[in-house]
Amino acid sequence: MTMQIEFVYFDLGNVLVSFDPEIACRNFAELAGVSADRAREVIYESGLQDRYESGEITSRSFTQTLREVLQLDADRLPQDQVLDAISDMFTPIDSMVPVVEFARRSAGRVGVLSNTCPAHWRWVRKQPWPVSQIDYDVRILSCEVMSMKPDGKIYEAAEKAARVRPDRILFIDDKPENVEAAAQRGWRAEQCLGGEQAKAVIEGFLGGK
Known part of the structure; x- marks a missing residue:
């Protein structure tokens, strides 16, 4: 069923890029x-x-x-x-590029919400991969807000940056505890990996073919 979503947050690791x-x-x-x-x-x-x-x-x-x-x-x-x-341990999930683009067209705005450090973020962003070149409307990084999922402070920062009601936010993350923390705040949140799983979740919430 299509939901009234106005902002979509994507986790970085195992959603936009895989890592080892x-x-x-x-x-x-x-x-x-x-x-x-x-x-x-x-x-x-x-x-x-x-x-x-x-x-x-x-x-x-x-x-x-x-x-x-x-x-x-x-x-x-x-x-x-x-x-x-x-x-130097990341691999792009480039099939996520059209997923993020679809989410932006359908919801209006997109962001990244990730537990990460400055070194990892800079390294991923400087790679020539299509998924590394995505222009996010908002970025919420644990190292910048000094809070890591599933702690509430990072979600609070994400809500303020999104500037929409919590129930208008959709969040995709690979860890159940992070998804549960978001859901407890009233977000629409789903656990999945990047690629086909994320594509199916996004289309389920936002519609599409």
Whole structure:
């Protein structure tokens, strides 16, 4: 059934682009001269990546912490190379480009609502993929609003930026807890991956062929 939707938010990871943290770990391990297990431990299992994505620390602090933990200097771990290493793990879901375009035509405005860090966002946006060139009306990134889904603060920021009633927002995300948090605020929200799943959801809410 066609719903009265005036704004559509898309998650980034696994909706607009797919990603594999194990690739990031291997990239960083090669750069730092450590094992992939050690890389995973210091980046992900330590909570460092979450602190980076939540805006608690900057790119500089993120890199410096890795140097201190691994006892390596800036010559061994240049910041730009560190940030590229942890970011070069994404693959475009270019079939989402017409989905986003259809959502914009049907609803009026679209945005991205993502738990991500500055390095990942910049890396994705500088790629020559069609999906990386989408011009969003609004972007809500956890690192910028200092709140990560499913925390309420990030949804509040998204509502203010959308400037429509919560029940006029449609949100597509791959994680059930993020979808549930949005639904509790009165949003229309669906869990799915990018590609055909997202296309079917968007058309179900907005109509289309």
